[in-house]
Amino acid sequence: MEIIGEKINATRKNIENAIRERDASFIQDLVRKQAEAGANYLDVNSGMPLYPEEEADDFAWLVPLIQEVADIPICIDSAYPLVIETALKLHQGRAMINSVNGDPKSMESIFPLAKQYECKVIALTSSREAGIPSNSTGRLKVAEKIAKEAQHHGIPLENIYFDPLVLPLSTDHKNAAVFLETLREIKASLAPARTISGLSNISYGLPKRKRVNHAFFVLAVECGMDAAILDPTDREIMAMVPVTELLMGKDPDCAEYLIAYREGRFNI
């Protein structure tokens, strides 16, 4: 299971302020905390500046700043190819791009960058044309189109992380089932492509969200989720990782589980 730390995201006010004010120690503290908690990538989203040039400036400041304190690749979370390219030029090691979707325009601008920099790419199973299809068949169709186009650009499928898109249960009680079905189908028909998700949207609008999120995490892993975008400093959700891998039969001698226990990772 790969963990993409979600905390450097300027849609949260205090992060936005830190980026605008170039508060290096605030950002580097978030980097260290997520790296220590076990993140394999750090998602970086600088919010929505008025101009892409401004967002590119943010990334030009953020990328070296982050890599100065942790040897951990960045997941470049931006809508603009200009921003992504700026970040990739400065990035050490293989970055991840967040994200491409099924629009021809999106694929035409992102895939050449992904090819040139040998990146991994998060691919959303949506497009302007199809929207977010309401069933797994529709989402799989978008994924297949993206997979074909990626291969056409010479990008190996194992570098594509499909995100089947989580919509809240509060708007449709079938949303978790559709997501899990899509995960299963992508794994069955597009391997070695990988799967990824930010899961917490599932419980939006419901009370006691954590219970729903934790159980959803377990089910998503069982259905083939390879990576998750989450807060790695949330010890409760991180404790679900060794538990779930143990239950999937992936932990010989329960070794990883027992290490997690001895390190106190279950003492929450």
Add this chain to the structure above:
Amino acid sequence: MEIIGEKINATRKNIENAIRERDASFIQDLVRKQAEAGANYLDVNSGMPLYPEEEADDFAWLVPLIQEVADIPICIDSAYPLVIETALKLHQGRAMINSVNGDPKSMESIFPLAKQYECKVIALTSSREAGIPSNSTGRLKVAEKIAKEAQHHGIPLENIYFDPLVLPLSTDHKNAAVFLETLREIKASLAPARTISGLSNISYGLPKRKRVNHAFFVLAVECGMDAAILDPTDREIMAMVPVTELLMGKDPDCAEYLIAYREGRFNI
């Protein structure tokens, strides 16, 4: 999801004492608590008296005692046909028998009773000949044999609750995966037969058992478990029921989940 309350089990010392001393109020208190907590059946196991006749006496005392305070069927948990028959004669409504297995002798003694009293029957996917098969194929084979024999006795498959048998992860890290695979295969090939399990054995010998048990519950429901033998007064595990059913797409408008929330069932 059907819940079989597990608390009236004389392998626990205080229950054994209450049965030996015919402490009616102690037993009836356990009945009330489990019924109020949402049990659909109450498992009753009077321990291991030296003679079946003694165990039959226990049940002759227990069955009317239990049914006096709660209108809830009993799951008669005994190895002896004599005991089961004694209980069935006194039981009001349709009981459940715990259990039959793949041995011809077991089926020949249990199925006629199940037919006569129109009972439900828990069927273990093991036999003296096969033991507990180490893989799902072997367990499914035992289940198929039991299903065939049940139908031969005129017992409809929906009255059979297959228990794919949980062995601890601490003895083999594949034990959860084999169990879940067996669950899936039974549901796929023996429907409308049902499935049942006492799940907690999975974490035997491990630290922090609850985390493992809760995640295992979620996975088992996803793989098709219809009923669980557990402690219904354990509010944490009971809270997993509405959460999991919501995530399976079985709770329109999140109605049951919101009722559970409003009733304070998540305030643990």
